[in-house]
Amino acid sequence: MDGTLVDSEKLWDVALQELAARYGGSLSASARAAVIGTSQADAMRIVHDDLGQPQRDWRDSAAWIDARILELFRGGLRWRPGALALLRAVRAAGVPTALVTSSTRPLVEVALDTLGRDSFDAVVCGDEVVAAKPHPEPYLTAARLLGVPIARCVAIEDSPTGVASALAAGAAVLAVPAEVPLPPTDGVHQLESLTGADLELLAALLGEPPA
CATH class of the missing domain: 1.10.150 (DNA polymerase; domain 1)
Known part of the structure; x- marks a missing residue:
């Protein structure tokens, strides 16, 4: 988030x-x-x-x-470049989507006023798991709630901690650094921003043609 x-x-x-x-x-x-x-x-x-x-x-x-x-x-939240367009495309395609964040539920509830409460099929907050990122539990929990294998999931992350969590869980990872640079990591696809990211890219990260 x-x-x-x-x-x-x-x-x-x-x-x-x-x-x-x-x-x-x-x-x-x-x-x-x-x-x-x-x-x-x-x-x-x-x-x-x-x-x-x-x-x-x-x-x-x-x-x-x-x-x-x-x-x-x-006071209001601003979308990161390309994030809203990609989220809308994913939702329009009927792709199961989860928000996995280290923020606590009260903060997330306020953020959902901007993000949209119908934008996600599941929300996993930092105070709702036993082990937070970089542990894999947050992403494994999200996959379970979505009812899909973690290996069929693409995690989009901006921090080293989040990338580590998603990789440890077994998800494909798209890294988009924001406040801190991310070192090149095996198995992690990195973009400067989500501008232009689309369903075809997400499918390619799973090694599959788009549905």
């Missing part, structure tokens, strides 16, 4: 830097990049370590971030 479908990572920048300022510090660029695509618990621990305050309870920080992000999300 964040950075793949909608351009929300900049809103996370605002919230994370405000949190760091509340704690009397400033979040480094390397720490900001490291939290992209991670679970809430891991993200807050990265922030705390970066600020030299590892003793803080990640739950307290996560609660503050959630409240602030909800405010920012309600």
